[in-house]
Amino acid sequence: MDFVLPAEDDPRRAEVRAWLADHPRPTGRELAESGLVVPHWPAPYGLGADPVHQLIVDDELTRAGVRRPVNPIGIGWAGPTILFAGTPEQKERYLTPMLAGEEFWCQLFSEPAAGSDLAGLGTRAVRDGDEWVVNGQKIWTSGAQLARFGILIARTDPDVPKHKGISYFICPMDAPGIEIRPITTMTGVPSFNEVFFTDVRIPAANLVGDVHDGWRLAKVTLGNERVSLSSGGVLWGAGPTALDLLEAVRAAGPVTDPIARQRLAGIYIEHTLLELIRLRTLTARLKGEQPGPEASVRKILADEHGQHVMAAARDLVGAWAMVTGGDGLDRRAGRQRRGEMDPNLSPDKPEPDLRDRDWYTGFLFSQALTVGGGTGEVQRNIVAERVLGLPHDVDVEAGRSWAEARTAVPR
Ligand SMILES: Cc1cc2nc3c(=O)[nH]c(=O)nc-3n(C[C@H](O)[C@H](O)[C@H](O)COP(=O)(O)OP(=O)(O)OC[C@H]3O[C@@H](n4cnc5c(N)ncnc54)[C@H](O)[C@@H]3O)c2cc1C
DSSP states (O other), X not given: OOOXXXXXXXXXXXXXXXXXXXXXXXXXXXXXXXXXXXXXXXXXXXXXXXXXXXXXXXXXXXXXXXXXXXXXXXXIIIHHHHHHHOOHHHHHHHHHHHHTTSSOEEEEOOBXXXXXXXXXXXXXXXXXXXXXXXXXXXXOOTTTTTOSEEEEEEESOTTSOGGGSEEEEEEETTSTTEEEEEEOOTTSOOOEEEEEEEEEEEEGGGEESSXXXXXXXXXXXXXXXXXXXXXXXXXXXXXXXXXXXXXHHHHHOOOOOHHHHHHHHHHHHHHHHHHHHHHHXXXXXXXTOOOOHHHHHHHHHHHHHHHXXXXXXXXXXXXXHHHHTOOTTOHHHHHHHTXXXXXXXXXXXXXXXXXXXXXXXXXXXXXXXXXXXXXXXXHHHHIIIIITOOXXXXXXXXXXXXXXXXXXXXX
């Protein structure tokens, strides 16, 4: 499971370094046009990079302090699908501004009655000349209020089995008839929205792939995962890590409460297990192998770990933190309370990590970890069926549960 990144004089490193020397503060557009945003994509958008080459690019960008444009749904979901099934005109029009972060994208999939059972969606798209007319409602649409475009799946044939009558569209978010109503979550931020469609006209040229082939396309990005060295924070790769929590606790003084000590040790064990799983998955990718079952269990463990870390932080600070957005875990505050000087910090230098809001909003947001991107229960169904080979949860064709289907079998 050990691996060593290619040496300092590797020509692929030299190439990235030379580009960074010419572009020490690159714009999003410059990064997009260089292929460094998605090195694993083919040219002209990426470099056709293999996993090792991807890690080199990541490593060099990190060293240079260069961050890629932020457009997660565009770059992670919409982009790979358009690359896979889009027309040449769609690729030409949408991909570069998306990779440059100039046009933000959202995902119009979930509906009030279609979340885990996404294929049960009811939003309709009906062809009318050179346009599709869309009516219905989406919900939990992250960033819709900021987005220029959305990837939309809608029912185009209601008379066939549900997975077979869905089509995939590029939806301009400023089209007449779209109403976006922000939903303010308990973090205080309207991070997602309800989106209503009333006779919204989308050009026929915005259909991606074939009519009624949207379900297959909705799953296309599964094979497009980027290889990355970063372990990231506990909030889906963002926010603080377990080690940040443990460091803050150590800096704030000894933990004598036996229950708190047990809990912190447990969090460290979870962190270590997740790190081993991550390295094993990474090693498989570097060897050109598909990740094994460990990749399937990682999301379940990581989401629950995020909740454990954030709940422990809240409990250590106490309820006071939740009403003030408090700083009880602030490393500097801990040191100041004990009258210690930190040689790495001067009064005019900002705290390097563990900003108050990270922990305060992090705890509140962590409740969403086991819901978004497939709930913990649905992920367990996937492990049960695809890893353990247990019977399917739902008889897809008949649309009934496995338990119902079994009792219907004549004995
Ligand atoms: C932070 C966040 C951001 C999101 N952003 C987006 C976005 O940008 N675009 C978008 O389209 N959607 C988005 N979603 C929606 C997300 O995809 C759905 O919330 C998720 O798929 C679950 O669907 P649901 O909320 O309708 O819950 P439901 O599917 O109604 O589930 C309700 C409960 O029933 C359980 N359940 C359902 N089916 C089964 C089963 N077969 N077996 C066992 N238990 C079951 C679930 O686990 C859950 O506990 C986001 C969600 C979150 C939390």
